[in-house]
Amino acid sequence: MQIQPLTINDKSIFDEYAHRTCPRLSNYAFAPLYIWKEHFQFYWARLAEYLCIFAKQGDDYFMPILPMPCDSENRTYRNVIRTAYQFMLESNRNPHIARIENVPQALRTFFKEIGFRATLKETEYLYETAALSKLSGNRFKSKRNAYNAFIARYPSAEFRPYCTADTEACFALYEAWHTARAAKCKDAVYCAMLEDARSAHQIAIGHAEALGLLGRIVRIDEEISGYTFGYPLNADTFCVLFEITDLEIKGLAQFIYREFCKELVDTHRWVNATSDSGLENLKRVKRSYHPIELVPSYNIVM
DSSP, X not given: OOOEEOOGGGHHHHHHHHTTTOOSSTTSSSHHHHTTTTTOEEEEEEETTEEEEEEEETTEEEBSSXXXXXXXXXXXXXXXXXXXXXXXHHHOSSGGGOOEXXXXXXXXXXXXXXXXXXXXXXXXXXXEHHHHHHOOSGGGHHHHHHHHHHHHHOTTOEEEEOOGGGHHHHHHHHHHHXXXXXXXXXXXXXXXXXXXXXXXXXXXXXXXXXXXXXXXEEEETTEEEEEEEXXXXXXXXXXXXXXXXXXXXXXXXXXXXXXXXXXXXXXXXXXXXXXXXXXXXXXXXXXXXXXXXXXXXXXXXX
C-alpha cells in the first residue's frame, strides 16, 4: 500500500471524502487532526474508492478515524478495513498499537461481525444551539447570571471575528492561561496535556483560514481576553474546537460561548463541544450546559 504524508494542501482531498461520510463525531474533519502534527506524523492513502488516514507516533501506526466514506454495507469497504489494519500490523514494531479510533457506536455490531473488539474511547457532548444562544430557564440560571454580570461590568467588550493581526495576542493569551492553569494543577497528566496543547493552538491559530476554522475573539479595553475557534462538521453540526479566556475575568467564558452560539443558531442546529478528555472538572463544566445527547466513540482492535 502506498502512503504519503498528509499536508495542509491535502485538505481539499480530505474534505471530498469527509463530506460523503456525514459523521457525528468531531474528528471527521481535517483541522482537529492536522493541529496535532507536532505530536503525530499523518499519512493518507487511497484504497479502492476510500480514503485511509494513518497517524504515526514513533515506529507505530494507528488510524485516528475510519476509512472514508463509511460504507459498512459494502463488501469492498470491509476489505479496505482489513487491508489497512494488516498494513499497521505488518509495519508496527509494537502490533498492539494498531487500532482504529473514533468509531461511532452504531458500527460496533458491524466490527464485531468481522472479527474486531470495541472499547469505549470517549464521549462527546452535543447541544442544541438555540438553547445555548438563549440560556433561558432555571437550568441555565447560573450561566445567565454570569453572562449578565460580565455585560454589566464590561459594557464595551467586543466580540468580533479573529484576523491574522490577532495572532500574537492570542498566542500570548494561551501562554498566560497555560501558566495560570499549571500553577493550580497537581495532576501530572493534566499538566502534560496542557503542554501538548500548546502546539495545537499555535497551529490552529496560525493557519486558521487554511484549516477552515471560524475564529472569534473578545477584546476588553483594547486587550484580547478570550478566543474561540471551531469548524462546521456537516450541514447541521458545528464543532467548538477550543476556547481560551482570561481566568481572572468572571463571566467571560459564558459570554464568549453564548455569543458564538448566537452567531451559529441560524446555520447549525447542533453544537458539538467535543469530549472532556477524561478530566472531571471539564466533565462538570460540559454537563452543566445540559447536553441534549452524549455521543460515544470507540476504539476498534483485533
